[in-house]
Amino acid sequence: AQSVSQHNHHVILSEAASLELGCNYSYGGTVNLFWYVQYPGQHLQLLLKYFSGDPLVKGIKGFEAEFIKSKFSFNLRKPSVQWSDTAEYFCAVRRSSASKIIFGSGTRLSIRP
Amino acid sequence: GAVVSQHPSRVICKSGTSVKIECRSLDFQATTMFWYRQFPKKSLMLMATSNEGSKATYEQGVEKDKFLINHASLTLSTLTVTSAHPEDSSFYICSAPPGGGETQYFGPGTRLLVL
Numbered sequence: 305a306q307s308v309s310q311h312n313h314h315v316i317l318s319e320a321a322s323l324e325l326g327c328n329y330s331y332g333g334t335v336n337l338f339w340y341v342q343y344p345g346q347h348l349q350l351l352l353k354y355f356s357g358d359p360l361v362k363g364i365k366g367f368e369a370e371f372i373k374s375k376f377s378f379n380l381r382k383p384s385v386q387w388s389d390t391a392e393y394f395c396a397v398r399r400s401s402a403s404k405i406i407f408g409s410g411t412r413l414s415i416r417p
Numbered sequence: 418g419a420v421v422s423q424h425p426s427r428v429i430c431k432s433g434t435s436v437k438i439e440c441r442s443l444d445f446q447a448t449t450m451f452w453y454r455q456f457p458k459k460s461l462m463l464m465a466t467s468n469e470g471s472k473a474t475y476e477q478g479v480e481k482d483k484f485l486i487n488h489a490s491l492t493l494s495t496l497t498v499t500s501a502h503p504e505d506s507s508f509y510i511c512s513a514p515p516g517g518g519e520t521q522y523f524g525p526g527t528r529l530l531v532l
Contacts, residue, residue, distance in 0.1 A: 336519060348461075348510070348523040355519060394460060403449060403514070405521060409460040 308397050308408035316414045317385055325380040325411050327369075327395030337378040338396040338405065339369055348394070354378065355400075365389070387415045419445050419515045423524035430501055431532055438496045438527045440467075440511030446491035447513035451521065452484075455508040467494040467511075501531040 307330045317323060329335065339351040352363025359371040369380045378395060395408040420443040430436050440450055448469045453461040465486055466474040473486035483505075485497040494513075498505050508528050512521040 340523075347525040348512075350520065350522075353520065398519075404451065404463055404466060405512075406463070407453075407461045 308395055308406050310393075310395050310408035310411050312411045313409070314412045314414065316416065318416045319387055320384050323380070323382040323385045323389075323413070325393055325395075325413070327378045327380065327408060328376050329378070329395075329397040330376065331397065331399055332376075334400045336398045336400055337369070337371060338398070339363065339367070339378075339380050340394045340396060340407075342392040342394065342410075344391065351380070351393075385413075385415055387417045389413060390415045419443075419513075419522040421511065421513050421522045421524040423509075423511055423527050425527060426525060427528045427530075429530045429532065432502050433500055436498045436501055436529060438498070438509055438511075438529075440494045440496070440513070440524055442492045442513045442515070442522075445513075445515035447494075447515065448491060450488060450494040450511055450513045452486065452494075452496050453510045453512065455510055455526070457508075461510060464496075469494075498529065501529070503531045505529065506531045 309328045311326050337354040340348045341351050342348050351367050352361050354361045354371045362368045367382050371378050392410050394410045396405045398405045422441045424439045450467040452464045455461045464479045467486045467488040469488045475481045488494040508526050510526040512523045514521045
């Protein structure tokens with residue numbers, strides 16, 4: 305069965321530190337990849353997505369992610385985090401032939417001011 | 418971006434009663450909508466795919482008689498939790514892709530508490 309793994313359950317960083325959140329998926333075919341963010345008390349918002357083309361994808365708020373097909377990975381990065389980045393981050397995968405999206409378990413990011 | 422709303426945002430009910438949750442696409446039509454359940458500090462679990470004009474497709478392990486889904490129009494899907502019990506307490510979230518496209522937009526969620 306298709307699965308999405310986020311190995312970091314809780315990451316704590318200081319402001320201005322660099323961020324990388326890992327995401328691996330198990331499906332071997334063509335996939336669409338997403339990162340969603342859920343700020344405290346708010347609903348899910350799309351940070352960025354990869355469908356095809358340049359494997360380095362830039363999203364909102366300075367986030368980017370790199371699709372490495374050989375590693376089945378789609379890690380999220382930000383060079384310098386801010387306190388306002390405190391949130392839950394979800395990686396998600398969809399097989400291009402299907403419409404449903406499978407979510408990873410999420411990574412809670414806490415930023416120390 | 419596209420807007421998806423849910424109503425109510427929060428509901429408390431007694432055990433044994435039924436609760437209906439609405440999911441609306443406000444500025445686009447959606448032939449397909451998705452219902453998720455999110456447990457505290459856990460990820461979103463896809464419950465079912467709601468299809469306009471036809472039966473919903475349920476994920477393995479989700480009781481279709483317990484979680485009734487009706488997609489009555491291109492902008493509205495409803496999830497009814499029948500004979501709710503405390504273990505049904507959760508955060509229910511819907512999503513929809515505008516025009517059946519590849520990007521899904523999520524509603525704000527409905528927090529259900531069954532006493």
